[in-house]
Amino acid sequence: MARTALAALVVAMVPGVAAAVEYPTRKAGLWEMTMSIGSGRTMTISQCTDAATDKDLITNSGASVQQVCTRTELQKTATGYANDSTCKFGAMTTTSHIEIAGDFDSAYTVNITGHNSGGPAILPADTNVTMQAKWVGPCKADQTPGDMIMPGGIKVNVKDLQKLLPK
DSSP: HHHHHHHHHHTTTSTTTTTTTOOOOOOOOEEEEEEETTEEEEEEEEEEEEHHHHHHHHHHHHHHHHHHEEEEEEEEEEEEEEEEEEEETTEEEEEEEEEEEEOSSEEEEEEEEEEESSTTSSSSSSEEEEEEEEEESSSOTTTTTTTOGGGOOOEHHHHHTTTTTTT
């Protein structure tokens, strides 16, 4: 489920193929993102970002998403954005609907509903993820844009994670 949720979040953060709509960049600084996955499990991540890092994340992830997604349709809505996608990860196909609402300066919410087919039996057929993100202030002195503090205090940088995505 975590892989499916992560994949859906990657799709949520990148523009669709040939999309006329572009995602906005978040306000520079430290963002706290709390994800509620399916059965009530939650996970909180802190991320230090700036406009260049957000733009790089969107641009560099786009090519990977294009390789695994046969359809991504991003639309501007009255409250934010909506993205519908169909992606294939090995034998598993994931269809998802993502709604993003907020102002990207102080807080935003991402709601993901997805359906998986052809995947391992340990993954649920349906996925529901909600992410609440809020700006908490400037990045800490020991952080650089892209740094994420994961559960358990593990620090990774999104630029390093991007190297793991297919090219």
